[in-house]
Amino acid sequence: AQSVTQLGSHVSVSEGALVLLRCNYSSSVPPYLFWYVQYPNQGLQLLLKYTSAATLVKGINGFEAEFKKSETSFHLTKPSAHMSDAAEYFCAVTQRAGANNLFFGTGTRLTVIP
Amino acid sequence: GAGVSQSPSNKVTEKGKDVELRCDPISGHTALYWYRQSLGQGLEFLIYFQGNSAPDKSGLPSDRFSAERTGGSVSTLTIQRTQQEDSAVYLCASSPLDRGSGETQYFGPGTRLLVL
Numbered sequence: 001a002q003s004v005t006q007l008g009s010h011v012s013v014s015e016g017a018l019v020l021l022r023c024n025y026s027s028s029v030p031p032y033l034f035w036y037v038q039y040p041n042q043g044l045q046l047l048l049k050y051t052s053a054a055t056l057v058k059g060i061n062g063f064e065a066e067f068k069k070s071e072t073s074f075h076l077t078k079p080s081a082h083m084s085d086a087a088e089y090f091c092a093v094t095q096r097a098g099a100n101n102l103f104f105g106t107g108t109r110l111t112v113i114p
Numbered sequence: 115g116a117g118v119s120q121s122p123s124n125k126v127t128e129k130g131k132d133v134e135l136r137c138d139p140i141s142g143h144t145a146l147y148w149y150r151q152s153l154g155q156g157l158e159f160l161i162y163f164q165g166n167s168a169p170d171k172s173g174l175p176s177d178r179f180s181a182e183r184t185g186g187s188v189s190t191l192t193i194q195r196t197q198q199e200d201s202a203v204y205l206c207a208s209s210p211l212d213r214g215s216g217e218t219q220y221f222g223p224g225t226r227l228l229v230l
Contacts, residue, residue: 032216034218036221042223043118043205043221043222043223043224044205044207044221045221046218046219046220049216049218051216052216090157092157100145100147100162100164100170100209100217101147101159101162101170101173102147102149102157102159102219103159104149104156104157104158105156106156107156107157
């Protein structure tokens with residue numbers, strides 16, 4: 001079975017500060033891992049994904065995430081927050097074979113303080 | 115090209131009525147997924163279609179929920195005898211060829227369902 005845990009339902013950072021959104025996964029098989037962003041009243045948009053190539057994955061809008069097998073983590077970071085980064089962020093996992101559906105975390109709402 | 119589209123964008127219905135939600139996937143995408151986003155349950159998988167294979171219905175919460183995909187393209191999610199706990203945003207996603215689950219899923223804007 002697969003699952004993800006996102007620590008912190010709400011995170012606030014100042015504009016220009018480091019963004020760190022945490023995600024830990026549980027999977028009985030090597031996972032594929034994803035980060036999606038949802039802006040207000042919009043659908044989910046893929047930020048980045050890990051599919052077994054490089055463990056440090058770079059995504060859109062300056063975000064990146066590092067797959068750490070030993071820690072079962074896939075934390076999302078951005079060096080300098082921008083006001084436009086305010087949104088809800090979802091970590092998701094799926095397995096490499098068989099079922100294709102995504103298992104989502106409960107989401108983290110990011111607020112950027114000017 | 116066009117993304118995933120869903121209709122209606124909002125639907126208000128009375129308890130006990132049936133509703134149909136529509137999803138138009140990205141042209142050429144063989145896989146189609148339905149998810150539900152609600153305050154109490156977060157984002158939940160409902161059903162998955164891949165090509166002509168039998169759908170994976172393992173996420174459907176009850177037999178009041180059903181979905182079909184006609185001609186490998188448009189999909190309709192039907193909820194019969196709606197209940198207030200069915201109120202949620204229903205999201206559809208599509209992805210290209212299935213290569214072992216690493217394919218990106220592209221999401222539509224969702225249908226916001228409110229059951230009174």
